[in-house]
Amino acid sequence: MNKKLLISFVFVCVLVFQSFAQDRTISGKVTSSEDGTELPGVSVSIKGTTRGTTTATNGTYKINVPANATLIFSFVGFSSQNISVGSQTVVNAKLTSNIEELSEVVVTALGIEKSKRELNYATQTVKGSDISQKGEPNVLNALQGKIAGVQIVGASGEAGASTNINIRGISSFTGSNQPLFIVDGIPISNDLDRTNGGPNGTLGGPQSSNRALDIAPENIESIDVLKGPAAAALYGSRASSGAIIITTKAGKGGNFNRKMEVTVNSSYTVQNVYGYPELQNDYGQGLTTIFNPASLNSWGPKFGTTPTIANGLLLADGNTRKNPDGTDYQYQAYPNNVNNFFKQGTILNNSVNLQGGNGTQSYSMLVSNTGQKGIIPGSEFNRTNISFGGNTTLANKIKFGGTFNYTLTDQNNFLTGNNSSAPAVLSSLPRSYDLQGLPNTDLSGKSIYITTADNPYWSINNNKTTSSVDRITGNLNLSYDITPWVSVNYRLGLDTYTDRRKQIFAIGAARLPTGGIFEDIYYRSEINSDLIFRFKKDKLFSENINFTGLLGYNVNQRKFQNVSAYGGGLTLPNYYNINNATTYTSANGATGESNSLRRLIGYYGQVSLDYKKYLFLELTGRLDQSSTLPVANNSFFYYSGSLGLSLTDAFNIKSDVFSFGKLRVSYARVGKDADPYLLNSVYTTTAQGNNVSSISFPINGQAGFSIGTRIGSGDNLTPEFTTAYEIGANIGLFKNRLNLDLAAYQTISTNQILNVTVAATTGYRTRTTNIGKLTNKGIEATLGYKVLSGRAFTWTLSANYTLNRNNVDEIGAGIKAFNIPGSSFIGSAPSIVEGRPYGVILGNMRARNPDGKFIVNPQTGLWIAAIPNQEIANPNPDAIIGISNTFGYKGVGLSFLFDSQQGGQFVSFTLASLKGSGALKETAIDREKPRVIDGVFLNADGSYTPNNIQIDAQNYFNQGLQTDLNVYGATVYRLRELTLSYQLPKNLLAKLPFGGVSLSFSGRNLFFYAPNSLIDPELNTQGAGNIRGLELQSSPNTRNFSANLRLTF
């Protein structure tokens, strides 16, 4: 180890003091061969080295070159050009436009930029302009419909709600299946922490954010999505679910030469509720067509019915009913009592971005603020970002750069979920209840409502949750060209944040009548260090072979702490300091702390070879040592290989039709370590019970511990492995105006590290072990078609298609199924079931005969008891499609994005509740007509006779909560985005102080059609994570309109 240290030290010394004397300076100008315009931003590099620069705004450049250098001029949209310097001191270049050439540069693992032509695996790039100014503060939502192979589902329309993203399906049973997020070369946290307070725990908490939400979309230069493990092998384990590589404006790097440019972005968005089910307005409060002021149902008499004692509209003594204020009670519909609860949400975003440079130094700065007032009064999301970035080349040729980002994210929230939350109460609000007109709070500050459930207004005004995140991310970069073919780069990254949460249950809250305060602080910190040697040698061994390679050394440390305190029995109302509590409980970790520390050391390497620029081979390997594995066996090796063949180059095909064709194949195997602290069995503080009654220690000052419910793995734990095979093709037709990228893959995940459920009769609930096998197979296609590319009018069509089939091949040792850990209810639990796709929901299935008819109770005409633990829903989509069209005419642009999910199912608590309480529109259609369940009676001899018992609508629609009758199809067709933009022409700008002015209007979620659902199927109450397909009564979705202005000075 000391030897390694010494070598490192020597290396750093060499790096600092070594210098080269034989270089000389070349300058020149780069212009377009077509119209002679100066081309800024053209990359000028010295062939055979990693050195280079870019041209300034006037197209000029300066560069130090060694003798006999050849300069490569390359620029997106133009053919690159090689010019031998010889003895010249001025080298000018004229580049020829070649828009259709497939030379797009993508960022791959470890920030290596590659042209798409060289890549042997699927990636996709999204430009910053495609995600900012879309009226969508969550960058993940802004990616929806734009990337093949990726499924993105938002939790709801609530301000700051999280978003789930899965790339190529799900590969880990219980670990994170979110991709790794890399910002400017360093991994950052996209964790989702749930606030656990109150008796409903996470089931009833607010919708917390996933931490990628801290990234301001307007700070993003580009996003590259690496889909398979092949693309991500060099990032190590965490990239086995893919990687989202974000390059920020501040972190873009490069020493450009440009006067300071100031960009000001402003946008204003309005949000309106969209996708809430339609409600009926014909029948009011009551049951069995009798008015009942204590009922939470709308099965009362029809509006306009003559009041009688029998129908309850007159009191038993024959008098008219009175309101609390003494006026006559009017039995009438309040058609907007639910809709008016939601208000119009707004999002105001402002940002200022400064960029400039002088060729050897550059800087960038961004200040951005997004303020959102959600559709539920009092729900807010506010994010402020401050970023700095800079690059400089020191006198001794060391390039030095760094970025610093500070983010402050505040979220003010309310309770959601099944028990007494505002959205839950709304879903059984009687249609004749004047929610807006009647008081919601009494003089003592308690809720006024029909029952002990919280009035929705009282609930959102009193039971609040806040989250305040202070986050710093930053990196430092040092790089140095040791020789023309070896460079070294050191990168140090930091991501740390503290999320201070507070959840309040006011005195009188239905869930916690004595009130409670839950303080919850999350701290995360990740330090990542990479030392990378890069090698580049053209004509290695032979004229025709070019080589690049790298060797790297990675040290990563992640720290986590959650400290929480829970105090109940508040003494004073409206005083929410935890010292106002009379009891402090540690039940279910409500008061306590949880810490973790994990470290990883990785050694990795990559070799890329190309033969005559048409055959590309890439090999990677990585050895990780992880602190979370048994010490004696803590290292593991994994690797990847890929091969690509450019057919058009190899066979010298020159065709205007078949312009480019490449076939590629790759294989990768990625290892993944465990979570910390899984090796040992532990004791835990004793706690028993759930939300209906519970105990937790200490009791009467007496401590109590229990053996934990998990059996530690001992020293037998080994890493998880995912093996991936991918074949693909890139096809360019019609001079590359039409590009098609196809990929087919199979990933097999084995040896899952799992806290696998064991029969409780073993004395435990889970054991940690390596178990199971999960496969994903899929097809992805992206199509880009420049339908028209004339100078005046352009039309670009792009489309993507995603198909993924997931299967749980095997769980292990007698286990056929278990529930996915997380926040779901027993009775409708997303589960892992052998032979089925990941996450099917096990719930109560109505009994059917072999012909699929419901079995009906011959006494009641109702369904017989449901069978528990049956698969009632499969949340996995059959396919996802996105199609976007972009039209341009002079400065005017119009684009729209249409996307669709085909197939998939979800369980809707909102619909179940609206149905059961008679509020849903469907329940009023022919309400007085009797219903007969389409079912059969089971006769004593085993035969079936058709059901002929008539039941009323109230009984018919009382279909329970967690049954197959509340499962809906998630197929949806959606107009996701529509943007109209206008760029002020240059001649107008001449008179203004601006370098550019663009104005755009965009709409999001403008229209959807869900043929098999009465509610927007894109609701996933538990948000980012492995629990999918449950709509558990949260905010509805929104339709957004925004106006955006961008000024450049």
Added chain:
Amino acid sequence: MKFNIKNILYISTVAIGLIAAGCKSDFLNVNNTPNNPLTVPPTALMTTLAYDAAFVNSNDLGRITSVLMQYQAGVGNQVAGYDSYNIRGNSDNQWNGELYAGLLINAQKMIDNTQATSPAYAGIAKIYKAYGFGLTTDLWGDIPYSEALKGTSILNPKLDTQKDIYLGTPSVQSLFDLVKEGLADLDKKSTLNPGTDDVVYKGNLANWKRLGNTLLLRFAIIISRVQPERAKTEIAAVLASSAGLIVDNTQDFQVGFSTAAGGQNPIYAFNFVNRPDDQFLSQRFRDTLLDYKDPRISKFFTLPSGTTYVAWNNGTTGTLPLPPTRSRYGVFLTGATGEAPIRMITNFQRAFMLAEAALSLNTAGDAQKLYEEGIRASMLKTGLVTAEIDAYFKANSNVITLTGTTSQKINQILTQKWIANCGNGLEAYNDWRRWGFPRLEKALNATGGDDNTIPVRFPYTGNEQLSNPNIPTPGPKTFERIWWDID
């Protein structure tokens, strides 16, 4: 930025620091959890066992059986379902968290940790374990027993028949032998001895022996219909034991709770904090007590206003009385704010059991005397004073005098035991299944269960069926009787 050797050196130092950090030998040795202890002293498990036992007795299993035995009428949420005999799919948490991965495994851990050095702890743990397994088999019939609680060594424990669990085989230790082994441990020399950590008897091992003997009596009574001879032998043995039985209310096996949230007994937490609207007094229990002019009704249930106990006929549909006007569990069972003890095995139970045995098995003792002793012990327990009890006995000789056939007398004993056990539905549920006493009408409108009658067993839980292939699926119906329930 100008070239600055200091800056470069500083950055280099940071870089080297990180590289060097990676080289330190203990850099990766950070996988010992700071969140939980890896070992705990027996005192910490001791307190847990008491509360685990009390919790399982009085939480959902207690609620279900209290509704089935018509102490309470269920009118909201899950409890309303219980009153419709819909108990399938409800007891996963009890089977998993309260019994096997709660009381039972903690008892087993205590035995493993202390058998060699401090058998006083192991002996007490065996009594808890026997109580827990007895309770489990009484509800579910055949259960994993001899192969249970073995962690990864037996991942799919097989079912033992209830008969084998009670009577034992060469490979299955009977519950009787488990208790006897525990009693023997209590006589051994022990390095550590329980004290305040034993919230039941404060380390008084003599009382633990009384409990052990009373538990043996209880097991014998439970199997007395199917195995009268064995029951007789066991009862004769405990009556002869020098350690004695629970013979005084102060020796009751009960666990006190606290007034603070998190330490409140489940009866209070459920009925007065979390689910106040879900259940209240059953009309059958009220009418019985009013008919017997039994003063204990005011101890067991609240009198919301006036002089009428507001009860509900189990299963009735119709407009419910408003929650504040309902009679709910009283202070005897809840305490002022949840501190009342959960009473599991008591002096009055002992008296009633011996009374029953004297009649049905001809064991020693005078049934009438023991019957009176049971009523008196229960009344004293609820807080009535001797004068009040004497007055009641004087005025209600029809109630306190056993008359008629043996069966009629046993009906009287078990009806009084039912009254006395209010709050402990599990005991009443056992007695009712053994003898059918007290006679209970089916709840109105019952549509649950497998034939709409009062379930006589609990269906196996879904989680266990999914994770243990030895559990039959779909499993026995709720009307299929368990082994000791012969009629």
